[in-house]
Amino acid sequence: MDDRNGWGRNRPEPTGPTLDPPESFVEQANVTDTSDDQPLGEQFERDWPDCWERAADLLTWDESYDTVLDDEDAPFYEWFTDGKLNAAYNCVDRHLEAGRKNHAAIRWEGKQGERETYTYQDLSVAVNEFAAALRDLGVEADDVVTIYLPMIPELPIAMLACARIGAPHSVVFAGLSADALATRLDAADSEYLVTCDGYYRRGDAFNQKSKADNARLSVDQDVETVVVDRLGDELPHVLGDGESDYHELREAFAGASVEPVSRDAEDMLFLMYTSGTTGDPKGVVHSTGGYLAQVAWTARSVLDIRPEDTYWCAADIGWITGHSYIVYGPLALGTTTVMYEGTPDYPDRDRLWEIIDRNAVDIFYTAPTAVRAFMKWGESYPDSHDLSSLRLLGTVGEPISPGPWRWYHDHIGNGECPVVDTWWQTETGAILISTLPGVDEMKPGAAGPPLPGIDVAVVDEDGNAVDPGQTGYLTIPRPWPAMVRTLYDGDDRFRAEYWDRFSDPDVGVWRYFSGDTAAVDEDGYITMLGRVDDVINVASTRLSTMEIEGAIADVDGVAEAAVVGRSGQQGGTEIYAYVSAASDRDPGETLRETILERVETAIGPIATPEAVVFTPELPKTRSGKIMRRLLEDIANDEELGDTSALRNPEIVGEIQSERNRS
Ligand code: ATP
Ligand code: MG
Numbered sequence: 001m002d003d004r005n006g007w008g009r010n011r012p013e014p015t016g017p018t019l020d021p022p023e024s025f026v027e028q029a030n031v032t033d034t035s036d037d038q039p040l041g042e043q044f045e046r047d048w049p050d051c052w053e054r055a056a057d058l059l060t061w062d063e064s065y066d067t068v069l070d071d072e073d074a075p076f077y078e079w080f081t082d083g084k085l086n087a088a089y090n091c092v093d094r095h096l097e098a099g100r101k102n103h104a105a106i107r108w109e110g111k112q113g114e115r116e117t118y119t120y121q122d123l124s125v126a127v128n129e130f131a132a133a134l135r136d137l138g139v140e141a142d143d144v145v146t147i148y149l150p151m152i153p154e155l156p157i158a159m160l161a162c163a164r165i166g167a168p169h170s171v172v173f174a175g176l177s178a179d180a181l182a183t184r185l186d187a188a189d190s191e192y193l194v195t196c197d198g199y200y201r202r203g204d205a206f207n208q209k210s211k212a213d214n215a216r217l218s219v220d221q222d223v224e225t226v227v228v229d230r231l232g233d234e235l236p237h238v239l240g241d242g243e244s245d246y247h248e249l250r251e252a253f254a255g256a257s258v259e260p261v262s263r264d265a266e267d268m269l270f271l272m273y274t275s276g277t278t279g280d281p282k283g284v285v286h287s288t289g290g291y292l293a294q295v296a297w298t299a300r301s302v303l304d305i306r307p308e309d310t311y312w313c314a315a316d317i318g319w320i321t322g323h324s325y326i327v328y329g330p331l332a333l334g335t336t337t338v339m340y341e342g343t344p345d346y347p348d349r350d351r352l353w354e355i356i357d358r359n360a361v362d363i364f365y366t367a368p369t370a371v372r373a374f375m376k377w378g379e380s381y382p383d384s385h386d387l388s389s390l391r392l393l394g395t396v397g398e399p400i401s402p403g404p405w406r407w408y409h410d411h412i413g414n415g416e417c418p419v420v421d422t423w424w425q426t427e428t429g430a431i432l433i434s435t436l437p438g439v440d441e442m443k444p445g446a447a448g449p450p451l452p453g454i455d456v457a458v459v460d461e462d463g464n465a466v467d468p469g470q471t472g473y474l475t476i477p478r479p480w481p482a483m484v485r486t487l488y489d490g491d492d493r494f495r496a497e498y499w500d501r502f503s504d505p506d507v508g509v510w511r512y513f514s515g516d517t518a519a520v521d522e523d524g525y526i527t528m529l530g531r532v533d534d535v536i537n538v539a540s541t542r543l544s545t546m547e548i549e550g551a552i553a554d555v556d557g558v559a560e561a562a563v564v565g566r567s568g569q570q571g572g573t574e575i576y577a578y579v580s581a582a583s584d585r586d587p588g589e590t591l592r593e594t595i596l597e598r599v600e601t602a603i604g605p606i607a608t609p610e611a612v613v614f615t616p617e618l619p620k621t622r623s624g625k626i627m628r629r630l631l632e633d634i635a636n637d638e639e640l641g642d643t644s645a646l647r648n649p650e651i652v653g654e655i656q657s658e659r660n661r662s
Helices: 023-028 040-046 050-056 087-097 120-136 154-164 178-187 209-217 246-252 289-301 320-332 351-359 368-377 402-412 491-498 545-553 589-602 628-635 650-661
Strands: 067-070 078-081 104-109 115-119 145-147 169-171 192-196 198-201 204-207 224-228 243-245 268-273 283-287 310-313 336-340 363-366 392-396 419-422 457-459 471-476 512-520 526-531 535-538 541-544 558-567 573-581 611-614
Touching: 040 050, 050 067, 050 289, 078 289, 087 120, 087 154, 087 289, 087 320, 104 120, 115 120, 120 154, 120 246, 145 154, 145 178, 154 169, 154 192, 154 268, 154 320, 178 209, 192 209, 204 209, 209 224, 224 246, 243 246, 268 320, 283 289, 289 320, 310 320, 310 351, 320 336, 336 351, 368 402, 368 558, 392 402, 402 419, 402 545, 457 512, 471 526, 491 512, 526 545, 535 558, 535 573, 541 545, 545 558, 545 573, 545 589, 558 628, 573 589, 573 628, 589 611, 611 650, 628 650
Parallel strands: 104 336, 145 169, 145 192, 169 268, 192 224, 224 243, 310 336, 310 363, 363 392, 392 419, 573 611
Antiparallel strands: 067 078, 104 115, 198 204, 268 283, 457 471, 471 512, 512 526, 535 541, 558 573
């Protein structure tokens, strides 16, 4: 047992029984290991970094690259140097040239029950016309265009139009405030904005334009603005100076064609902010070549996407998941990508299952927070639809504990679809840790091994690898193509956030620090345990909040749990648990006692919560993650930190008063 650094407890086996991928899946999978007697990972290892050429081969290059990886100026790595390509060409034009113009590219499901299909030809027309319009408004290569749109087809169209003319886009999640938009316009010095009049939220028309107006008023630069008329007469708006109507522009440039601008592999494709779960969001810069290559490769190998599939990632394009796995990855592979506007429970709690049924969706990718909600709502919703078209399920965004994993596998996948638990970040651009669904066995609760070509080290404070089963910091010792190139806030913050802690530049050692903690087992499978800040030190033992939460969530009748530390009266730290009960359960004394007992048996008396506070919902970021820092402030009776990234601010007061009663 190693307790040099206080991590020193042997963790219990984090996972339940393992599962092999079903034979029927393996037979058809994009990636299997039958081609060589070496496991795929080792094949990749043998020729690293040249193994990444296989990812680059999925793209069409205008000029091929000279060097796969240039690490001269680490940690400012360059990938596929001197290669040239255009992302929009790769996502649209080349599929037309391959004779697939009538294949559906985007199937859109609107909030009011509207449905639209864009074939690759339709998408090409829209992207070309809007690219011509943006140029006419003055957008040149390298100008940052900010896009502030909800989940409507004009969002990916605008992104691809930018990519076509070499203008990096900066998509701002539509639900963010005017202030958040202004900060982002400012940080990127962006002089162009694409937004809309408004959109529907649970059936009500909601004004987006007024938020955009306020943001424009508070930045120094003039911002040329394009407005998509989403609501028509429902929300009349008047265009002012420097504003144009999206549909009128499209008409003015009807039939236009714009030559895709050949970009350097290292040219910026887009800017994207992190979710703001742990504090101030970080503005991440992504490249064109490395990003697109790795996103296409992972979409093919992990999500098993084929052109003839109907693939659905139910995230919002306003976050990295949507950029990589609604837009760029699936479209680069020429598949049909579904995008939906709205929420899983409107008009009813079977919205998602209805969409899967009607579109015969093959692959479904969502977040654990959604899976926990589905569990809470009960099986009758999915059971009333035919989900037999599904072949693969995925999750991203938070750890998924074995209970919800099994529920997803059994009730959505009918026990027949592999589930991939994919770990990655805004900064990593693409999935780095996951099982390959046609190759690896699944261990519910563990994300899986690092993907081929990826190196992961779980280390202690001093950067030494911890033993299997021990908890440590998740670091990435070798670069990867889709990695963040720098931050908006500059190179210094980039180094400070990700590199300083575990690198040793004097001896040329660079190691990316993810900010997450994890444990690795004998087979190299990685169990994510949460953020560095999500570790609670009780009587010199470091306890992972995720582990305690997992134990609580396993209790029948619990929907979700979040655990934080609170400074106790005698100076030590106490554990505080916030729990939301399943909809058919009474959150009362019995449930509280079962929870306490379960934690004690699963982890030990040291982990038993001092208090269990029941709440109808947990506070979540707009990308669906539990905001623990806020719960910690509430537990400690401290002033609340920045709550602007919060989706359900109304819950905070409720939790505060509930806490004061407990
Ligand atoms: P911020 O960096 O601003 O605090 P954030 O980290 O939530 O926000 P994202 O980049 O959207 O912003 O999320 C990445 C994080 O999500 C990871 O660092 C990890 O903590 C968590 N995560 C993503 N996928 C998984 C997964 N499969 N298992 C466990 N955790 C995951
Ligand atoms: Mg983060």
